[in-house]
Amino acid sequence: MSIGNTATESRGAIDQSASRDAARPDNILSVRDLKMHFSTGGGLFRRSTQTVKAVDGVSFDVERRETFGLVGESGCGKTTTARLILRAYEPTGGSIMFSPQRGVESDLATAPRGELWSLRDHMHMVFQDPYASLNPRMTVEQLIAEPLIVRGWRRSRYRERVTELLSLVGLDATYAERYPHAFSGGQRQRIAIARALALNPALVVADEPVSALDVSVQAQIINLLEDLQTELGLTYVFIAHDLSLVRHITDNVAVMYLGRIVETGPTEELFLRPAHPYTEMLLASVPVPDPAFRKSRTVVRGEALQSAATGIGCSFADRCPFAQDRCREIDPPLERVERSDGTSRLTACIRASELDLVGLDAGQ
Amino acid sequence: MEATKTDQNTILEIQDLKVSFTLPERTVNAVNGVSLRVGQRQSVGVVGESGCGKSVTSLAVLRLLARNARVDGGRIMFRRPQDNQMRDLLSYKSNGPEMREIRGGEIAMIFQEPMTAFSPVHRIGDQITDVMLLHGETSREEARTRAITLMKQVGITSAADRIDDYTFQFSGGMRQRAMIAMALACNPSLLIADEPTTALDVTIQAQVIEQIKRVQDEFGLALMLITHDLGVIAQTVDYVYVMYLGRVVEHGPVEAIFADPKHPYTIDLLRSIPRATGRRGRLNVIRGSVPNYLPSGCPFHTRCTRVVGDQCMTRWPAETTFDAGHGVRCFLYNRDHGDTE
Numbered sequence: 001m002s003i004g005n006t007a008t009e010s011r012g013a014i015d016q017s018a019s020r021d022a023a024r025p026d027n028i029l030s031v032r033d034l035k036m037h038f039s040t041g042g043g044l045f046r047r048s049t050q051t052v053k054a055v056d057g058v059s060f061d062v063e064r065r066e067t068f069g070l071v072g073e074s075g076c077g078k079t080t081t082a083r084l085i086l087r088a089y090e091p092t093g094g095s096i097m098f099s100p101q102r103g104v105e106s107d108l109a110t111a112p113r114g115e116l117w118s119l120r121d122h123m124h125m126v127f128q129d130p131y132a133s134l135n136p137r138m139t140v141e142q143l144i145a146e147p148l149i150v151r152g153w154r155r156s157r158y159r160e161r162v163t164e165l166l167s168l169v170g171l172d173a174t175y176a177e178r179y180p181h182a183f184s185g186g187q188r189q190r191i192a193i194a195r196a197l198a199l200n201p202a203l204v205v206a207d208e209p210v211s212a213l214d215v216s217v218q219a220q221i222i223n224l225l226e227d228l229q230t231e232l233g234l235t236y237v238f239i240a241h242d243l244s245l246v247r248h249i250t251d252n253v254a255v256m257y258l259g260r261i262v263e264t265g266p267t268e269e270l271f272l273r274p275a276h277p278y279t280e281m282l283l284a285s286v287p288v289p290d291p292a293f294r295k296s297r298t299v300v301r302g303e304a305l306q307s308a309a310t311g312i313g314c315s316f317a318d319r320c321p322f323a324q325d326r327c328r329e330i331d332p333p334l335e336r337v338e339r340s341d342g343t344s345r346l347t348a349c350i351r352a353s354e355l356d357l358v359g360l361d362a363g364q
Numbered sequence: 365m366e367a368t369k370t371d372q373n374t375i376l377e378i379q380d381l382k383v384s385f386t387l388p389e390r391t392v393n394a395v396n397g398v399s400l401r402v403g404q405r406q407s408v409g410v411v412g413e414s415g416c417g418k419s420v421t422s423l424a425v426l427r428l429l430a431r432n433a434r435v436d437g438g439r440i441m442f443r444r445p446q447d448n449q450m451r452d453l454l455s456y457k458s459n460g461p462e463m464r465e466i467r468g469g470e471i472a473m474i475f476q477e478p479m480t481a482f483s484p485v486h487r488i489g490d491q492i493t494d495v496m497l498l499h500g501e502t503s504r505e506e507a508r509t510r511a512i513t514l515m516k517q518v519g520i521t522s523a524a525d526r527i528d529d530y531t532f533q534f535s536g537g538m539r540q541r542a543m544i545a546m547a548l549a550c551n552p553s554l555l556i557a558d559e560p561t562t563a564l565d566v567t568i569q570a571q572v573i574e575q576i577k578r579v580q581d582e583f584g585l586a587l588m589l590i591t592h593d594l595g596v597i598a599q600t601v602d603y604v605y606v607m608y609l610g611r612v613v614e615h616g617p618v619e620a621i622f623a624d625p626k627h628p629y630t631i632d633l634l635r636s637i638p639r640a641t642g643r644r645g646r647l648n649v650i651r652g653s654v655p656n657y658l659p660s661g662c663p664f665h666t667r668c669t670r671v672v673g674d675q676c677m678t679r680w681p682a683e684t685t686f687d688a689g690h691g692v693r694c695f696l697y698n699r700d701h702g703d704t705e
Contacts, residue, residue, distance in 0.1 A: 073566065184654075214413040214414055214654060219636035219638075223646055226646070244637070245638050282566065282567060285570030287569070287570070288598065289598045289634070291598045291618040294599055
């Protein structure tokens with residue numbers, strides 16, 4: 001995704017005429033105004049009293065064969081968004097156009113069961129904790145073959161596929177008979193990846209795939225994910241809280257705050273020159289692994305509290321160092337903002353065009 | 365009681381500590397001769413991956429090891445404020461009066477998970493004042509006033525109102541702040557923080573780290589920070605110990621460790637982290653994973669790409685010292701000297 005310059009921009013819609021491609025961009029995923037509201041506070045005989053807007057009007061595009069990052073702090077709705085893409089939840093509103101192949105498109109948000117069943121061949125998920133996501137009572141072969149068995153593959157056929165998948169993720173074929181407890185965290189995540197790839201999906205949603213792993217093992221899994229992407233032409237939606245990692249692996253990124261996207265764009269541009277004050281704060285809080293660039297004082301204030309999202313005005317206003325009175329009155333739409341250096345960015349901040357924010361490489 | 369003379373500036377000196385755990389099927393040597401030193405007002409980081417023994421080392425200092433753990437050797441010398449003498453904490457009974465005085469009173473600890481470290485059924489304020497009442501002769505009212513002051517100092521807004529809250533009413537960041545307040549309650553001279561920000565979001569992590577640095581400065585504390593996060597280490601401490609499988613493989617001033625790492629493990633570890641300043645490209649990888657047994661000789665030899673010879677598999681290398689107190693244990697720098705296993 002590169003920066004487009006459309007004149008007409010409507011709220012909640014991302015410009016389609018972006019200059020990333022001469023023709024219409026080849027999006028595998030087009031999410032529009034996605035909403036997921038959960039009811040809480042209800043009891044057996046009580047009505048639910050509150051609604052948590054976990055995802056509240058999220059729109060983004062994922063281009064085929066790219067890695068798209070969703071970042072933000074806990075409670076920002078990134079995992080809920082990922083689960084909505086796989087339709088693990090029934091969305092409250094919005095659409096998720098999924099195109100497993102060029103020219104084919106279906107709305108995951110409204111697809112009926114039968115269609116969803118076949119669409120799920122083309123997308124799979126890798127979870128955070130490989131100690132929780134693999135059933136300890138199943139052998140590696142059973143684990144990897146499960147999606148194939150569900151789709152009616154016979155053992156004679158899937159055995160070969162399991163061997164193929166094991167070698168694809170760098171595991172020995174003899175491991176097929178073992179149980180997960182015999183493996184380290186990194187090896188378990190390789191098994192989880194092999195299972196995700198069993199049906200040859202076009203899209204893999206990875207929710208914090210390395211955050212449960214040791215530092216030295218994280219690098220192995222990240223390299224593996226990158227190799228598999230090149231080899232198999234995969235598209236990743238990559239969710240992580242580790243911004244260094246996100247910068248390393250993603251092409252485009254969306255920053256979420258309390259259920260909304262506050263800024264989205266090409267990763268490198270966004271990290272170097274953020275347009276939204278929250279992105280700046282997030283980047284400023286990354287502990288840089290270099291004592292030569294020790295931060296004197298961070299600019300971080302307050303916490304992301306769901307209760308702070310009153311629905312009126314910008315939900316970041318109470319933590320924002322640049323907030324003005326009008327920020328608390330106007331609901332900032334996600335729109336393309338022209339910036340002082342001639343570039344533009346999709347961001348939800350009414351002051352974005354005036355602000356000159358500091359990115360990651362400042363002073364380094 | 366034994367007292368030894370060391371550098372007046374030292375507050376904690378761990379000498380050749382060995383800790384093992386007895387499991388039903390085998391014995392695990394978690395810490396295999398760790399030596400480290402913390403100076404007064406100094407901040408020292410202990411970094412390593414899971415299973416390297418960093419938490420066990422810190423729990424050994426407070427004599428809080430599990431029942432199946434055994435200290436097989438070494439000394440833990442701590443300068444007690446009452447007489448300014450170094451005492452071996454291992455010479456005290458783990459539940460005796462001295463350790464009860466030291467724990468919380470002279471050495472305070474911040475744990476990773478503030479939700480489990482606090483009691484969920486007692487008010488936060490009561491938990492903070494209890495520490496003071498246990499260790500000092502203050503009255504309940506004085507303790508309460510001091511608790512409010514401390515909570516304010518660590519950045520809890522409207523502390524006077526929130527002192528009677530329970531932990532579930534606090535957010536993760538606030539709980540960790542309350543934990544810092546509790547740690548400061550009895551004016552300790554050493555603060556041990558075991559992964560204090562691992563469970564927190566990155567913006568909250570930045571705030572908590574800043575808070576720890578500030579109270580360390582204001583209260584004149586020595587800090588022992590245990591973490592796996594090299595970013596946190598780089599941003600927080602003066603001196604670093606790098607641990608791998610129960611051994612300190614390298615130690616030195618933080619600048620030296622990051623700018624000029626010597627041990628192959630440290631070098632590989634630093635290369636394998638995606639730097640926020642780095643671009644796309646292949647990450648350097650340490651092959652394999654941390655073994656679940658203890659290899660003989662240098663424990664890193666099973667993953668090391670620069671094995672010198674047979675001595676790596678059979679002996680633990682002697683320490684080679686570089687300038688400014690930068691020490692490394694690797695046969696690359698010292699081919700012949702080592703202990704026979």
